[in-house]
Amino acid sequence: MVDVSVVVGVHAHPDRLIASLESLRQQRGNLRWECLIVANGGFQPDQHCANLLQADPRFRLLECLQPGLTAALALGCSEARGALIARLDVGDQMAPERLERQLQAYTQHPDLVLATSDVEICGPAWEHLRTDSQAAATGVPMRVDTVPPEQGIAIDIPHHASVMFSRAAYEAVGGYRTAFYFGQDWDLWYRLSSHGTFVHLPETLTRVRLFSDGLSSRHWREQRKIAKLSLACHVARSRGQPETEMLQKAATIRPSPQHQSPLPWDGRRAEGAYFIAEALRRNRDHRCHRYFREALRHGFWKPQVWIRASQGLILWVKTMVI
CATH class of the missing domain: 1.20.5 (Single alpha-helices involved in coiled-coils or other helix-helix interfaces)
Incomplete structure (x- = not known):
């Protein structure tokens, strides 16, 4: 029996993955969790990482044959056994009380479909950059589909790695959509918004690291384009209109082919x-x-x-x- 399934996509940097997995092992409370680590892009764990995965049966290493984070997350969620799915990115860490606090919110509020929290944004060596929070956050669940669709939803999700969502609601809305290679999160949040309440817990439960070679650093332009298309899909659905055109455009936004002989600058x-x-x-x-x-x-x-x-x-x- 599993309470929470934590899904992590990985394609490189086993040293960064170790920091994330260790934070999972330090979770407080008596909750039962599993962690699905979905590898693609030829990921190979180093000896330290391999030892950690073998030492704890709660870690499950899966291989995704399709490229990209979206495909990896979709596979991980399809294999999840918990009623709740929590996200974590490689290199990031959970506070020891994160899963317990978010699970408690679901226990108290049966209509809850997504829980998030404040997030500390750090540099590669855990240098503090900023804390993303919401001034109006009360820790009380709310409907977020209460604003005009053109404005999105009535809450900001600080980071993809901060969320825990209902697996039943995730499956009901169709899960992560592979048309969104980059920025697959907001497309999912918009679709979940009509299925129940969201809550922002006003405490820092996740620490996120930014790396100069990370996905968000290298592909922020593509993520911005995807964000606009995600919102356009949300607006179209609210009007009963098809999303076909936006989904086709999203499907064309992919990473550029790697050069055979990379230049010394980037x-x-x-x-x-x-x-x-x-x-x-x-x-x-x-x-x-x-x-x-x-x-x-x-x-x-x-x-x-x-x-x-x-x-x-x-x-x-x-x-x-x-």
Whole structure:
């Protein structure tokens, strides 16, 4: 008997996966959980990761033959045995009380279909960047399909890795849709919104790490396009109109083919490093200079990086003098 199935998609970085799995093993309470780790892209666990997977039978390693996170998540959810499904991304961590607190919300509110919480956004070495929360969050479930469809839903979901949702509701709405290779989460949230209540717990239950080579860092442009199409589908459904055109457009948004001989610089990685560096600089954290160096190495032609890197260097020098 399983209370919660945690679904994680992975295609690389077994060292980052270990941090996530260890946070699962530290969950408090007497709840019964399983973790479905869905590998694609030729993922191979290193020895430490393999030992961890073998040591705990609650971990189940599955192989997805289709590329992309959406396909991996769909497979994991189809194999889930729990009445509830929780998400976690590789490299992120759950607070020890996360599953217990979210499960408690479902126990108290039978009409609940999705629970989320505050999320701490961190850099690769757990440097604090910001905390995503909602000022009006009360911890009380609410209907979120109460605003005009053009405005989406009446709640923001801070991060895909923060949610726990009802498996029955997930299956009722058709689950993750493979047309959405990037940003599959909001398409699902919109469809779940008409099936019950959502709740935002005003406490930090998930810590998310951003990496310069991560999916969100490299493919934020594609995610923005997908977000607009997800909303357009939501609006069309509310009007009783077909989604066919939007789904066809979404299906064309895929990653570009990898070059056989990669260049020594990478503009998209530079953007990811710059985002982390600038967040740290705004926090007056001198560790920003490390990521500015990475951004300059991969995107030396970008003037904004040079300007902000100079400001970061001044901050670093002041810190060293003090």
